[in-house]
Each structure stands twice: as C-alpha cells, then as structure tokens.
Amino acid sequence: MTDYQPFLITFRLALITTAILFIVAIPLAYWLAHSRSKFKSVIETLVSMPLVLPPSVLGFYFLIAFGPSHGLGQFIEHYFNTRLVFSFGGLVVASVIYSLPFMVHPIQAGLAGLSPNLKDASLSLGKSKTDTLLKVLLPSIKPSLLTGLVLTFAHTVGEFGVVLMIGGNIPGQTRVASIAIYDEVEAMNYHSANIYAGILFAVTFIILLTVYFVNHRYAITKNL
Amino acid sequence: MKKYGYFLSVVVMLFCSLTCGAQKLTVAVAANMQYVVEELLPIFKTETGIDVDLVVGSSGKLATQITEGAPFDVFISADMKYPNELFHKGLATVPAKEYAQGKLVLWTNTHGIQPTADLKILLQSSIVKIAVANPKTAPYGEAAEQAMKYYKVYTQVKDKLVYGESIGQTQQFIDTKAADIGFIAKSQVLTDEMMGKGFWIEVDKKAYAPIMQGAVILKHGKMTNEYGAKHFFEFLFTTEAKTVFKKYGYIVSAK
Amino acid sequence: MISFSISKVLHTVQGKALLDVMCDIQPGELVGLYGASGAGKTTILRMLAGLLLPDNGRISVGGDTWLDTTAGTNVAPQKRSAGFVFQDYALFPNMTVKGNLAYALQKGQPPAIVDELMDIMELRQLSGRYPETLSGGQKQRVALARALVRQPKLLLLDEPLSALDNELRYRLQGHILQAHKRYGLTTILVSHDVPELFRMAGRILVLEQGKIVKHGTPPEVFFNELAGGAFQLVGDVVDVNTESKLVAVLVYGNVVKVKVAETEQYKQGDKVLVYSDTFAIKKMA
Structure with missing residues (x-):
C-alpha cells in the first residue's frame, strides 16, 4: 500500500514556496539589476549563499534560530503562538530562503539583459516605476520568469537536507517525498522506495521537459 | 638533501x-x-x-x-x-x-520541565514537541512508542511527536531545545558532554520490549x-x- | 523659454571629467548638439529628461522649475513634459506598434492623438506589428510618434537617425521637422552628421569635453574657422588615393575629386569642408 501523502506535502510545499518567492524575488531582482549601491555586492552574495552552502549548514542555523530558546523562535512562539521548527510553516520559510537564488538569478539576469533605455523610455512617458515593471519590464522577460518559477519549484521538490534537519519527519506535515524515500531505503523497503523514487523522477522530468519545450518554442516563434 | x-x-x-x-x-x-x-x-x-x-x-x-x-x-x-x-x-x-x-530514558534540556516515570508529563500543554527516533528504523524509537502506549499517553501525544532520523538526531533536537522533551538511550545522557545537562528519568523496563x-x-x-x-x-x-x-x-x- | 545650467562630474574611460553647460533656448527652436562621442551630449539630454541627476544646477521650462539643486527641487521624469527618442529606439518588445503609442497616453488623455500620429508618421500599415519585426526606419518613426503622444513641451532626440542610410535619413528628417512645426515643439537634436544639422537646426551648440566651445547658426559654427572662401560645401570622404593624392568627397549626391598635399589625415567617412578661395573664369569659345 503506497502512501501518497508525502507527495501531496512535497508539491504543496513547492507550490507555496514558488508563489512566495515569485513575489519576493521580483523587487529584489529589480533592485539588484539596477542598483549601484555599495551594499549590492553584499546582498548579491547573501542571495547566492544557498547555492554553495551545504543544506546541513542552513538546517543547523534554522534549527537554532527557529527553536524556542533563541530570539527569533521565541519571538515567533510568543507573538504568533507557533513553532517553526518541525512544522510545515517552518519548511516553507526554510525553502524560501534555500531556493531564493533559483528565483532571483534568472529574473535578475533577464532584467539586466534588457536595454536600460526601456525603463527610461517608460518613465519619460510619465509612467510610474511600478507600471514600468509590471507592464513593460516583466512582460519582456517571460522566459526568465518561467525559468525562475520552474527551477524554484523543482529545487524545492528536490529539497532533502534542510527538511531532514528541521522537519522532524511528521506524517502529514513535514514528511516530504524525499524523506519518505530515505526512510524506506533505511528500513530496507526497496519496493516502496522504488515506487516513491520513480514517481518523483517522472513528475520532475515532465515538469522540466515542459519548460524546456515551451522556452524552445518561444525562441522559435520569436525569431520568425 | x-x-x-x-x-x-x-x-x-x-x-x-x-x-x-x-x-x-x-x-x-x-x-x-x-x-x-x-x-x-x-x-x-x-x-x-x-x-x-x-x-x-x-x-x-x-x-x-x-x-x-x-x-x-x-x-x-x-x-x-x-x-x-x-x-x-x-x-x-x-x-x-x-x-x-539498552535502556530508554526520557530527557529534557528545558528548564521547568521535570520528567516523570509515568510519562504523564508529556500530556502537559507546555510541552509542544516530543522528540523520538524514527520507530520504523531505530530500535529506541520503537521502544519509545511501546512505552507511550504502555502508559496510555500515545494517542493524546501523537501530534506532538517529531521524529529524529537516528537516535543521535533525536538527542540533538532535545539538546537544541527545538523539542521540549524526548526519548533517547541512557548511554547518551551518561557521556561526559551530557553529564549534568538537563533532567532525565529512566523509563521502566517493563514498559517496552528489551x-x-x-x-x-x-x-x-x-x-x-x-x-x-x-x-x-x-x-x-x-x-x-x-x-x-x-x-x-x-x-x-x-x- | 527653456534655460538650463547644469554640471556633473562624469566618470569616463579617460578618468574624471567635468560636464558644465549653460544655455537658453527659445520656444519653437530646434537646437543641434554636436560633438565627439563622450563629449557629454547624451548625458545632457538625460539630465534634462530627469533620468540623471546633475551634481549642481537648475533647469526651468516655460516658467516651471524642473530642477534647482540649491532649493532641493527635482521634478520626477514622469512629471517633466519631455519626449525622449533613444538611440536604440527603446520600443517595448511586448507591445504592438499601436500598443507602444497607446501606452504613452496619459490618464484621461483622449486617444485620438494616437491615430493622428499614426497617420502623420505613416504607421497605419504597421499598427499590429511587434517591434522586432520592424526595420530601422520603421522603428524610428514609432519611437518618434510614441514620444509625441504625450504632447511634450520639449522633444529630446538622441542621435535618432544615426543607424539609417542616407536616403531614409533624409525622409525621416522631414518627418521630424514636420512634427516639430506642427506641434510647436522645442527640440534638442543630438547628431554628429553635419549636413543633417545644416538642414534641421537653427542653432548649434558644439560640445567638447563637457563644455560648450562654440555656438551659433550652422554656417557660423562650421565655416568661420577654416578660412573664408567664396565657396564652401560639407561632404563625406568616400575614397582616398594615396598614389595620386586625390580625395573623393561626396557632396550632395555628387562626387568631387580634390587634390591634396598629404593624404594621411583623411580617411573614408570623414566630414570635410570643400572650399575654394578663388574662382577662375574663362570666356567660352
């Protein structure tokens, strides 16, 4: 009997993370693409850190930070009456940070690749920065947006180390597919592990294939 | 040279x-x-x-x-x-x-919690998360589950349980206070590093299979x-x- | 009247350079801004449009103060009535030709102006096309039309025709002049094409390393330096023959060959002045 709940949790986590990151990453990427601030390099570095840091480092910091004995965790527990460690909410927060570069980088590259005159042209036509972003800049980088969305989704689906460290493997809450597979392998239930792994493989393959297909088509129609 | x-x-x-x-x-x-x-x-x-x-x-x-x-x-x-x-x-x-x-102990590193041998402490609302090793793969996790069932607290505390990947991670959850209390091996609280840290109590041998x-x-x-x-x-x-x-x-x- | 006095330290490849210019422009004037690349021409336009903040200075347009650094006034580019045509046109790739124009409409502005400009700029046929499918000249017309939708007081043209061939260039100069007159614009045109400035600009400012070094009508600016002479024409060098020491110059569609002492200082594409001090006459047989 295969339990499909870990997949539901995995995809719910990936969807929510992707949605939050999309909203967070656009202003951040816009700022990074256009700013000449001294802090730009610092922020850029921080955004990229999850790319190089092992998940165990992030997991360890989250465990400490989200726990009730430290400032942030205490604050959240006191004011929101919730504990982020061992909760779905905690996984969302961790995933948002962990997948940040996967959303920010493509959008930042897309925006930086546009002629700076596009923004200036829109401003000189009397349009606000928000209008310029929503009606001119973002529609001009659709392939970058799609890449960011899909990479973030796929990366969150594939998340393991951070979840292992702060999830607590709670069925129906924090037991995601990757953890379920790990469990089954460790319990030597290779049959279940095979089913889980196969489903995850197939789903991520289809998602990525769709994106590459769509982006490829977009490139072709654009060159017509 | x-x-x-x-x-x-x-x-x-x-x-x-x-x-x-x-x-x-x-x-x-x-x-x-x-x-x-x-x-x-x-x-x-x-x-x-x-x-x-x-x-x-x-x-x-x-x-x-x-x-x-x-x-x-x-x-x-x-x-x-x-x-x-x-x-x-x-x-x-x-x-x-x-x-x-091995012997199972109930251990906490959080001040103000006093583990009790009958495990009733787990029912308290101040205890939000209880760390247990994964019963599917770790013998101490299985023993902990048996003990909670023996003292008839399992169904009430089920939603508070968080599962460590191994008994080592379970200890770390409690040590960092991410979990308020939990079940680990007695050997773990007797190491030099852990000696005197928090409070522990042995779970009665009769409550779980050896x-x-x-x-x-x-x-x-x-x-x-x-x-x-x-x-x-x-x-x-x-x-x-x-x-x-x-x-x-x-x-x-x-x- | 438009008057500005602005200065800014520029960080160029050669190091720091100070841009410091001052100028008054009468309503309806078409002023040419001439100078080598890096002299600061584009920078001036961007500062006038509010896209770049000068270190010091003031800009006033028809009684409105757009900028006054001493008083801390700096009107946002959105609030400045300036149309800007960029060198790369900066058409919005996600919108059709008509969409680009319609986007420029201000809140509550009647959309009739869009159709009117489409007619003037001969864009009707291209209405539903996307920018990436247009030729350079077509893009140029769209960019110009779009800058005019807002009916700005000031039109800023940053080398709008530099990427086009001569014939197209000539036609588009006509379009610009037509719009300039029809809408009573005050226009600043950045160009380093001398014939273009002769045709279009009433007055020329010559910019060198951030300073206005000369200003006046095109003949005043371009002719007075190189000896007087009864006969002067501006042309492009099309060929240099080092053996026969002949330089071929294209002057208004005709190629004139001129004998020179040294050919080294001339190369293809140079602007030259063809002049003659004396004419000889001969009784025809």
Whole structure:
C-alpha cells in the first residue's frame, strides 16, 4: 500500500514556496539589476549563499534560530503562538530562503539583459516605476520568469537536507517525498522506495521537459 | 638533501600505510553506541595493537550500506534485526550476538520541565514537541512508542511527536531545545558532554520490549582481516568491555 | 523659454571629467548638439529628461522649475513634459506598434492623438506589428510618434537617425521637422552628421569635453574657422588615393575629386569642408 501523502506535502510545499518567492524575488531582482549601491555586492552574495552552502549548514542555523530558546523562535512562539521548527510553516520559510537564488538569478539576469533605455523610455512617458515593471519590464522577460518559477519549484521538490534537519519527519506535515524515500531505503523497503523514487523522477522530468519545450518554442516563434 | 629526506619519509609512510593498513579495522557502529565504543578503542589498541576506524550512523542506514557493499569489518548494531538480516543475506559470518541491552530514558534540556516515570508529563500543554527516533528504523524509537502506549499517553501525544532520523538526531533536537522533551538511550545522557545537562528519568523496563543490541562479524572483515575482526568481535564480550557498557547504563549478562 | 545650467562630474574611460553647460533656448527652436562621442551630449539630454541627476544646477521650462539643486527641487521624469527618442529606439518588445503609442497616453488623455500620429508618421500599415519585426526606419518613426503622444513641451532626440542610410535619413528628417512645426515643439537634436544639422537646426551648440566651445547658426559654427572662401560645401570622404593624392568627397549626391598635399589625415567617412578661395573664369569659345 503506497502512501501518497508525502507527495501531496512535497508539491504543496513547492507550490507555496514558488508563489512566495515569485513575489519576493521580483523587487529584489529589480533592485539588484539596477542598483549601484555599495551594499549590492553584499546582498548579491547573501542571495547566492544557498547555492554553495551545504543544506546541513542552513538546517543547523534554522534549527537554532527557529527553536524556542533563541530570539527569533521565541519571538515567533510568543507573538504568533507557533513553532517553526518541525512544522510545515517552518519548511516553507526554510525553502524560501534555500531556493531564493533559483528565483532571483534568472529574473535578475533577464532584467539586466534588457536595454536600460526601456525603463527610461517608460518613465519619460510619465509612467510610474511600478507600471514600468509590471507592464513593460516583466512582460519582456517571460522566459526568465518561467525559468525562475520552474527551477524554484523543482529545487524545492528536490529539497532533502534542510527538511531532514528541521522537519522532524511528521506524517502529514513535514514528511516530504524525499524523506519518505530515505526512510524506506533505511528500513530496507526497496519496493516502496522504488515506487516513491520513480514517481518523483517522472513528475520532475515532465515538469522540466515542459519548460524546456515551451522556452524552445518561444525562441522559435520569436525569431520568425 | 632536506627535500630528499622529506620525500623518503613520505615513501616510508606510504609503505607503512599499505602494509600496516592491513591490520586496521573498520567498524560500523550504531549512533547510540558511538561514545561507548570510542572508549573501548584505546583498551583494544593496547591489548592487540590494532587500530580501528569508526563509521557512525543509524543501524538501518549502516545495514543498507553493508548490503550495497560497504567495506566494513564488524557491525555493532542497536538491535538484533539488522545484523540478523545481514546474516541471512550471507553478508555476516555469524548470527547476531547480543552484547548488551539498552535502556530508554526520557530527557529534557528545558528548564521547568521535570520528567516523570509515568510519562504523564508529556500530556502537559507546555510541552509542544516530543522528540523520538524514527520507530520504523531505530530500535529506541520503537521502544519509545511501546512505552507511550504502555502508559496510555500515545494517542493524546501523537501530534506532538517529531521524529529524529537516528537516535543521535533525536538527542540533538532535545539538546537544541527545538523539542521540549524526548526519548533517547541512557548511554547518551551518561557521556561526559551530557553529564549534568538537563533532567532525565529512566523509563521502566517493563514498559517496552528489551532493546537487545547485537553485533556481527561481516563477510568483508572475514575475507580481508579475519584476525582483527574476530579479535574485536570477541573483545566486545570480555569483562573489560562489559565494565564500560555498564558505566554507560547498559545491561550486560553476568557471564 | 527653456534655460538650463547644469554640471556633473562624469566618470569616463579617460578618468574624471567635468560636464558644465549653460544655455537658453527659445520656444519653437530646434537646437543641434554636436560633438565627439563622450563629449557629454547624451548625458545632457538625460539630465534634462530627469533620468540623471546633475551634481549642481537648475533647469526651468516655460516658467516651471524642473530642477534647482540649491532649493532641493527635482521634478520626477514622469512629471517633466519631455519626449525622449533613444538611440536604440527603446520600443517595448511586448507591445504592438499601436500598443507602444497607446501606452504613452496619459490618464484621461483622449486617444485620438494616437491615430493622428499614426497617420502623420505613416504607421497605419504597421499598427499590429511587434517591434522586432520592424526595420530601422520603421522603428524610428514609432519611437518618434510614441514620444509625441504625450504632447511634450520639449522633444529630446538622441542621435535618432544615426543607424539609417542616407536616403531614409533624409525622409525621416522631414518627418521630424514636420512634427516639430506642427506641434510647436522645442527640440534638442543630438547628431554628429553635419549636413543633417545644416538642414534641421537653427542653432548649434558644439560640445567638447563637457563644455560648450562654440555656438551659433550652422554656417557660423562650421565655416568661420577654416578660412573664408567664396565657396564652401560639407561632404563625406568616400575614397582616398594615396598614389595620386586625390580625395573623393561626396557632396550632395555628387562626387568631387580634390587634390591634396598629404593624404594621411583623411580617411573614408570623414566630414570635410570643400572650399575654394578663388574662382577662375574663362570666356567660352
């Protein structure tokens, strides 16, 4: 009997993370693409850190930070009456940070690749920065947006180390597919592990294939 | 000349590591036994002159790795199931032999919580998360679940449970206060690092099935280093080893 | 009247340079801004449009103060009535030709102006096309039309025709002049094409390393330096023959060959002045 709940949790986590990151990453990427601030390099570095840091480092910091004995965790527990460690909410927060570069980088590259005159042209036509972003800049980088969305989704689906460290493997809450597979392998239930792994493989393959297909088509129609 | 001497010493070291290395043992050890076995190693070394490398993990993970061909010589498990499974697969040379029985403790590192032997403390609303090792793969997790069922608190506290990947991670959850309380092995609260940290209480033996811990000589050990593997395995059942097991709260057979 | 006095330290490849210019422009004037690349021409336009903040200075347009650094006034580019045509046109790739124009409509502005400009700039046929499918000249017309939708007081043209061939260039100059007159614009045109400035600009400012070094009508600016002479024409060098020491110059569609002492200082594409001090006459047989 295969339990499909870990997949539901995995995809719910990936969807929510992707949605939050999309909203967070656009202003951040816009700022990074256009700013000449001294802090730009610092922020850029921080955004990229999850790319190089092992998940165990992030997991360890989250465990400490989200726990009730430290400032942030205490604050959240006191004011929101919730504990982020061992909760779905905690996984969302961790995933948002962990997948940040996967959303920010493509959008930042897309925006930086546009002629700076596009923004200036829109401003000189009397349009606000928000209008310029929503009606001119973002529609001009659709392939970058799609890449960011899909990479973030796929990366969150594939998340393991951070979840292992702060999830607590709670069925129906924090037991995601990757953890379920790990469990089954460790319990030597290779049959279940095979089913889980196969489903995850197939789903991520289809998602990525769709994106590459769509982006490829977009490139072709654009060159017509 | 100096350079040449340095080169020579490297060659000698390499040569030594190749030949002397044949003597070196690799022992896979369950996470809850790590500190205990680490204390055994110097004794073993003085008696036999054999060096031992430890690979620490949960029993299940180690067993999986051994199944897939990991080059370990002896396996010290936290239960009997995994070593026996290896024996049936022909990967161990003897059936699992019990070297000790583990004890379960309820431990907290959070001030103001006083663990009680009847586990009723778990029902308190101030306890939000209870850490347990994954019952599916870790014997201490299974024992903890049995104990909670025995004291009839399991159904009420089920939603508070968080599962550590191994007994080691379970300890870390409690240590960092991410979980308010939890079940770990008695050996873990008796280490030098943990001594005096937080509060613990032993869970009554009658509340859970004995946590029989077994070890086996692995096929790899027999083939590459039979002398060392056999000696180490037998060493686990000597009086010296038993003294150390007892010190860490394990039950050992009198004989 | 438009008057500005602005200065800014520029960080160029050669190091720091100070841009410091001052100028008054009468309503309806078409002023040419001439100078080598890097002289600061584009920078001036961007500062006038509010896309770049000068270190010091003031800009006032028809009684409105757009910028006054001493008083801390700096009107946002959105609030400045300036149309800007960029060198790369900066058409919005996600919108059609008509969409680009309609986007420029201000809140509550009647959309009739869009159709009117489409007619003037001969864009009707291209209405539903996307920018990436247009030729350079077509893009140029769209960019110009779009900058005019807002009916700005000031039109800023940053080398709008530099990427086009001569014939197209000539036609588009006509379009710009037509719009300039029709809408009573005050226009600043950045160009380093001398014939273009002759045709279009009433007045020229010559910029060198951030300073206005000369200003006046095109003949005043371009002719007075190189000796008087009864006959002067501006042309492009099309060929240099080092052996015969002949330089071929294209002057208004005709190629004139001129004998020179040294050919080294001339190369293809140079602007030159063809002039003659004396004419000889001969009785025809």
